[in-house]
Amino acid sequence: MTDSLALPSTLALQVEHAGRGEFDIGLRLALDPALLDAMRRPRLTLLWGTLAPTRTLLAGATSLVVGGTPVRLFDGGNAFDGYFVARLARRLARLIAPDPASEPLAPDPVVFPREGPHEALSRLRLSRAFTCFQLAELIENTPTSPEPLFVLDLLATFYDESVPLRDGERLLATTLTHLKRLAAVAPVIVGAHEPQTLVKDRWRLLDDLQAAADAAWMLRAPQEESVQQMRLF
Numbered sequence: 001m002t003d004s005l006a007l008p009s010t011l012a013l014q015v016e017h018a019g020r021g022e023f024d025i026g027l028r029l030a031l032d033p034a035l036l037d038a039m040r041r042p043r044l045t046l047l048w049g050t051l052a053p054t055r056t057l058l059a060g061a062t063s064l065v066v067g068g069t070p071v072r073l074f075d076g077g078n079a080f081d082g083y084f085v086a087r088l089a090r091r092l093a094r095l096i097a098p099d100p101a102s103e104p105l106a107p108d109p110v111v112f113p114r115e116g117p118h119e120a121l122s123r124l125r126l127s128r129a130f131t132c133f134q135l136a137e138l139i140e141n142t143p144t145s146p147e148p149l150f151v152l153d154l155l156a157t158f159y160d161e162s163v164p165l166r167d168g169e170r171l172l173a174t175t176l177t178h179l180k181r182l183a184a185v186a187p188v189i190v191g192a193h194e195p196q197t198l199v200k201d202r203w204r205l206l207d208d209l210q211a212a213a214d215a216a217w218m219l220r221a222p223q224e225e226s227v228q229q230m231r232l233f
Contacts (some may be wrong), residue, residue: 003040035060038215039148044183044190046209049219052153054079056219059088060189061150065123066092070147075128076135077153089120132157132168136175139182148187151179154190155206159199172205176212185212 038045039060047053054077057163061071062085073080129135135157142149154175158168182188195202210216 003023011083014089015035030228032154036063038217039187039189041215042183042186042210044179044188045216046190046213047191047197047219048192048194048210048216048217050194051219052077052079052156053082053219054152054191056154057189057191058085061085061124061148062088062121063090063166064148065093066120068123070123072142072145072147072149073124074135074149074151075149075153077156077158078101078128078130079152080126080128084123085124088137093120097155132160132163132171136171139178142178142182144182146157146186148189149182151188151190155195155202155209157207159195159202161199165201167203168202169208170206172208174211176208180212190207 035056046057058081061073065071066089122151122161127138129138135151155172157163158172160168163171179188179190189214191207192204192206
């Protein structure tokens with residue numbers, strides 16, 4: 001079973017639906033202690049929803065690199081938003097100073113000199129995969145390291161109907177084994193979205209991913225909103 005993460009669902013939802021110029025929400029999310037704590041633990045963490053929580057993962061990864069922590073980022077769904085990351089890094093660089101001892105998010109600008117966003121983003125190593133086979137090979141060949149690993153939209157290419165479901169299941173099983181291997185020594189944070197209507201039989205792929213995760217969080221609006229609406233009638 002997976003643990004439930006106490007993360008800011010409403011704030012994350014706003015980030016995923018925000019326009020490209022709305023960076024204040026991303027800034028608040030990138031500085032949220034609950035999100036940062038979840039992304040520092042050596043375990044396999046899954047964030048998922050109707051939409052892949054790509055900006056949520058990017059906000060966490062950007063916050064870590066600005067704070068001095070090198071990060072590996074694999075893009076499995078052609079989802080990387082460089083404009084969002086660069087703007088967010090520029091804003092965060094004014095607030096966070098890197099720690100020479102590699103402790104992320106050291107906040108004291110007097111002790112530690114500030115960096116610009118370009119220096120911070122040099123610690124972000126991006127790799128792209130355009131098929132599930134490429135992504136599986138990338139993850140399988142990744143050596144263990146203390147650096148956090150973020151995987152954007154892991155299941156996007158696994159939902160491809162041109163890939164037989166049985167082949168996708170076998171490939172995902174191997175991929176999850178290697179993600180668990182990496183998560184034994186460093187944080188591994190994976191984003192995923194629900195399969196669309198035409199590929200509903202691929203729900204089992206998401207089920208397998210949820211079962212493998214040490215902690216999982218579903219991106220959804222808080223239930224209190226539905227309760228309050230019902231009371232109006």
